[in-house]
Amino acid sequence: MDYIMEPTRRLPVLVEADVVVAGGGPAGFAAAVAAARRGAKTVLIEGQGFLGGMMTGGLVLTLGGYNCWIAPFERVVTGIGGEMVQRAEELGGAEDNEGFVLNSEPEVLKIVCDDMVLEAGVQLLLHSKATAPYVDGSRVRGLIVENKSGRSIVLGKVVVDATGDADIAARAGAPFEKVEGLQPMTTGFILGNVKGSSAEEVARPMPPGYTEAGVPKKRLHRARRVDVVPDADAMALAREAGEVPVYGGPWFGGLYADRIWVNAVRIFADSTDAESLTHAEVQGRRDAWALYHYLRDNVESLKESTFLMTGSIIGLRESRRITGDYRLTGDDVRREARFPDGVGLGCWWTDVHPADGRSGLHLDYIPWPYQIPYRTMLPQGVEGLLVAGRSVSADREANGSLRVAGTCIMLGEAAGTAAARAAAKDITPRQVDASQLQGALREQNVKLEPEFSSRRR
Numbered sequence: 001m002d003y004i005m006e007p008t009r010r011l012p013v014l015v016e017a018d019v020v021v022a023g024g025g026p027a028g029f030a031a032a033v034a035a036a037r038r039g040a041k042t043v044l045i046e047g048q049g050f051l052g053g054m055m056t057g058g059l060v061l062t063l064g065g066y067n068c069w070i071a072p073f074e075r076v077v078t079g080i081g082g083e084m085v086q087r088a089e090e091l092g093g094a095e096d097n098e099g100f101v102l103n104s105e106p107e108v109l110k111i112v113c114d115d116m117v118l119e120a121g122v123q124l125l126l127h128s129k130a131t132a133p134y135v136d137g138s139r140v141r142g143l144i145v146e147n148k149s150g151r152s153i154v155l156g157k158v159v160v161d162a163t164g165d166a167d168i169a170a171r172a173g174a175p176f177e178k179v180e181g182l183q184p185m186t187t188g189f190i191l192g193n194v195k196g197s198s199a200e201e202v203a204r205p206m207p208p209g210y211t212e213a214g215v216p217k218k219r220l221h222r223a224r225r226v227d228v229v230p231d232a233d234a235m236a237l238a239r240e241a242g243e244v245p246v247y248g249g250p251w252f253g254g255l256y257a258d259r260i261w262v263n264a265v266r267i268f269a270d271s272t273d274a275e276s277l278t279h280a281e282v283q284g285r286r287d288a289w290a291l292y293h294y295l296r297d298n299v300e301s302l303k304e305s306t307f308l309m310t311g312s313i314i315g316l317r318e319s320r321r322i323t324g325d326y327r328l329t330g331d332d333v334r335r336e337a338r339f340p341d342g343v344g345l346g347c348w349w350t351d352v353h354p355a356d357g358r359s360g361l362h363l364d365y366i367p368w369p370y371q372i373p374y375r376t377m378l379p380q381g382v383e384g385l386l387v388a389g390r391s392v393s394a395d396r397e398a399n400g401s402l403r404v405a406g407t408c409i410m411l412g413e414a415a416g417t418a419a420a421r422a423a424a425k426d427i428t429p430r431q432v433d434a435s436q437l438q439g440a441l442r443e444q445n446v447k448l449e450p451e452f453s454s455r456r457r
């Protein structure tokens, strides 16, 4: 590769903030709201023209991590995550229940996220990329931002990296892991004119199955759309014959009886590599189109369906995970771990999609609620920076469980609250007192301790 030297240039300081958040997905939106509500002057920088990340642009409309899958289906995500669902429900754009996912409408979530961020007083910059951290020694002191207005810098006492890919942490020199054989990406698509159940039947919560002793059965789910059921064996044969591209599930979701989200495409690529990501977007649309035709021709309720749209961002599951002061493990998930600096609860199954080109379904471990410690958000060797969302410090298995929308919102709320405390006290995030942080989170109605566990039933 050839190189040229970029001429040195003066960057305008756009704003001097207390807290700067990169990425407005579930984690970043919640981090910005939490920080601003705690009185911090907060800037949120989002690359797309809307907030919500995967849960809006990626069309992931089945919000997970809210309810434990084991009876009595304890609600573990409250705080800002609970408020978002309640506000969306009031606008007809979500449905709260005790099921293993909460269906939502991405267009309504975009509006709710806008409202919550702006009401909190956050300065919002859409269509703006945080391209690099501004680093002074080992301390991050702001972000370089590029958008239609040019290149500028946003200074901040604390920066929160909620880019999903830990872009900022990696560029600040923080250690991270990124495995060979990343979980596949998925181009989500929406089908219209579905002749399925009545709206009432579609809205019925569908918790997973249990044995009499309350032990989760390894029963397989197709989200909640019991009215859209492809013949799994026939579909597997079609795959073997090369008639359909590699697929996962397929899983279906959606609030409305006549419209469904299809989560099925599987593309093997790396979102931290621009060429690979470009290939993924193009191939993902092709595979979505091919899968649509297979489903339309072979599933009774989809015979007259129409292909309405694909997500504006391909669905991203896995890339970099930072190496933090604590690395959450699959063992922690299984032992229902508790930590002195626990900032919230995870409960989703250890959902690691196979990277070997296998089609169909997978199901791993279904946990009781476990705590996630604050230290998973502190990248080793870097100060002034918190990482929130799916790229916190965790092994693959733990990441498979904590990477869902509800849990990422909870992590974002904890990061934003800690960032505001650090900024107010002029200390680094690493110096934030965990018990005081927990006190603040409790005031915000964040659930830190589960009511139920395998030992207390």
Ligand SMILES: Cc1cc2nc3c(=O)[nH]c(=O)nc-3n(C[C@H](O)[C@H](O)[C@H](O)COP(=O)(O)OP(=O)(O)OC[C@H]3O[C@@H](n4cnc5c(N)ncnc54)[C@H](O)[C@@H]3O)c2cc1C
Pocket (backbone or CB within 6 Å): 022, 023, 024, 025, 026, 027, 028, 045, 046, 047, 048, 051, 052, 053, 054, 055, 058, 060, 062, 063, 064, 065, 101, 128, 129, 130, 131, 162, 163, 164, 165, 167, 185, 186, 187, 188, 263, 314, 315, 316, 317, 388, 389, 390, 391, 403, 404, 405, 406, 408
């Ligand atoms: C197909 C699929 C199905 C899934 N199914 C479920 C499910 O059923 N239930 C569930 O709860 N979860 C599910 N997930 C997981 C979940 O949606 C994501 O893991 C979750 O959204 C991660 O949240 P996040 O905030 O960490 O990152 P993201 O949602 O990826 O948000 C990151 C945000 O940062 C922005 N950004 C990135 N880089 C920059 C930058 N440099 N500057 C500015 N902005 C930037 C992006 O545009 C985006 O808005 C699924 C994921 C996929 C892909």
